[in-house]
Amino acid sequence: MTATNDAAELELTILMPCLNEAETLEVCIRKAQGFLERSGIAGEVLISDNGSTDGSQQIAQRLGARVSHAPRRGYGAALINGIENAHGRYIIMGDADDSYDFENLQPFVDRLRDGADLVMGNRFRGGIAPGAMPPLHKYLGNPVLSGIGQLFFRPNIGDFHCGLRGFNRDRIRDLDLQTTGMEFASEMVVKSTLARPKYRIEEVPTTLKKDGRSRPPHLRSWHDGWRHLRFLLIFAPRWLFVYPGLVAFFLGAIAVGILSFGGVQIGGIGFDVTTMVYASALCVIGYQSLLFFWLTKLYATQEAFLPTSPQYRSIVSSWTAERGLLIGLALFVVGVGIGVAQVIRWGSLDFGPQDAAEVVRIAIPSALGMMLGFQTIMMSFFSGVLTTPRREQRPDAVIES
Incomplete structure (x- = not known):
């Protein structure tokens, strides 16, 4: 040596x-x-x-x-x-x-x-x-x-x-x-x-x-x-949250959208309101995964746990909690509006018996809109907490118990 x-x-x-x-x-x-x-x-x-x-x-x-x-x-x-x-x-x-x-x-x-x-x-x-x-x-x-x-x-x-x-x-x-x-x-x-x-x-x-x-x-x-x-x-939130979330969300949303207009037959197999229920659950799961990505990325970058790219910084600078609240509120109102329309339609029938399949076919998009809207509103409040500007703690600061 x-x-x-x-x-x-x-x-x-x-x-x-x-x-x-x-x-x-x-x-x-x-x-x-x-x-x-x-x-x-x-x-x-x-x-x-x-x-x-x-x-x-x-x-x-x-x-x-x-x-x-x-x-x-x-x-x-x-x-x-x-x-x-x-x-x-x-x-x-x-x-x-x-x-x-x-x-x-x-x-x-x-x-x-x-x-x-x-x-x-x-x-x-x-x-x-x-x-x-x-x-x-x-x-x-x-x-x-x-x-x-x-x-x-x-x-x-x-x-x-x-x-x-x-x-x-x-x-x-x-x-x-x-x-x-x-x-x-x-x-x-x-x-x-x-x-x-x-x-x-x-x-x-x-x-x-x-x-x-x-x-x-x-x-x-x-x-x-x-x-x-x-x-x-x-350390790979896109692979953990985004890619599976996008697949689940769009598969679920597309299935719900198609089945909202009536059942379909593919290769002799019928898909109807029961499929809509599971598709809506898949859509919600995918959407939650995407929200988790956004919150995880916000926290990880705030704490310097993950690096930031220019594209990400641009998106964050243009995003505000208020915009998220408006988007969430719009989704929630759409869901409520569909539900109100269903009640009005029921009233036109003197609130009598209805076809169960048709009721569910309308109720699922209504419930989906309200769930996605509420989740977006809550995510926006939470992201506002994560992005609130705060003063760095002084080196000589003492926390007394």
């Missing part, structure tokens, strides 16, 4: 999160130090310890690695702590279980020196040793989650969750990463793609071998897989 007493001179930090990795930590540190010595890179090996009780800290210190104690538990918490305490301009992170190749990090360094903000390893291109990755992860979990991540965010990488990756320290700090669990791996990629301007993300092949531990890994397949998927959906 190229040594230096001045932290500002370091080019590279090799960061390893650690929780009871005494079995494999030494070999990982020695491999990382060997790479630094052979390459002549001014760097350090940093162990972000997550509360080990097996002597991992002493092993690292004995070998000359620097140890930083992460105050919170969790994979993401350990890496956030390491990123905050790293001295290198660039950071390459990898698990301390001897599954990643710390001896061949030059491709990561070359891409970082060339200006990449984030360099991902790709285990599927570099090679996965027999037994290194469970079949559930290799053939289902990683391909599915990587495919969803590519569809939602377009990072143009094939291994969304590779734990060996390099990045520009300051650029990643600017992302203000927050998640403390395994979904930290997804957050780094997602926020890099959502940043404006978008971060430069590149990919290099890397290998994965069976880890050297005798105990099971910290990763819990279904639990952590769901947390990754949930994170991807939360």
Whole structure:
């Protein structure tokens, strides 16, 4: 390892999160130090310890690695702590279980020196040793989650969750990463793609071998897989709310509109008022999904949770709660008007018996208009709360109980 007493001179930090990795930590540190010595890179090996009780800290210190104690538990918490305490301009992170190749990090360094903000390893291109990755992860979990991540965010990488990756320290700090669990791996990629301007993300092949531990890994397949998927959906509100909402709303609205004029036959199957009831429910569900998108987007952008585009800012600047209230009121009045017309028609029959199907055929559009109008009114009030200008809290403000 190229040594230096001045932290500002370091080019590279090799960061390893650690929780009871005494079995494999030494070999990982020695491999990382060997790479630094052979390459002549001014760097350090940093162990972000997550509360080990097996002597991992002493092993690292004995070998000359620097140890930083992460105050919170969790994979993401350990890496956030390491990123905050790293001295290198660039950071390459990898698990301390001897599954990643710390001896061949030059491709990561070359891409970082060339200006990449984030360099991902790709285990599927570099090679996965027999037994290194469970079949559930290799053939289902990683391909599915990587495919969803590519569809939602377009990072143009094939291994969304590779734990060996390099990045520009300051650029990643600017992302203000927050998640403390395994979904930290997804957050780094997602926020890099959502940043404006978008971060430069590149990919290099890397290998994965069976880890050297005798105990099971910290990763819990279904639990952590769901947390990754949930994170991807939360950061892709169009896929979570808009696209399914639009499909449901228009399918329901079109069906209600057609059946309002009478039943139809398609391929010998009749569709009438019963179909109208379910179609109206589908329409309401879709509309609610779209309203949730709007409110989610307002809140997330107000809190800097999601970035904003010029188009979105233009729409928000032209939208007011009062306009929403007028639209909602108009829909509600249309619904009420249809209902009043039905009552007047009933009165013309001296309030006598009516054909049940025809009554329902008119009542459904009336109820639909009132429901959509009321939802729009409530959404407009809520959006007004979210967009109310407020003064930033003073740093010295004290809240007394």
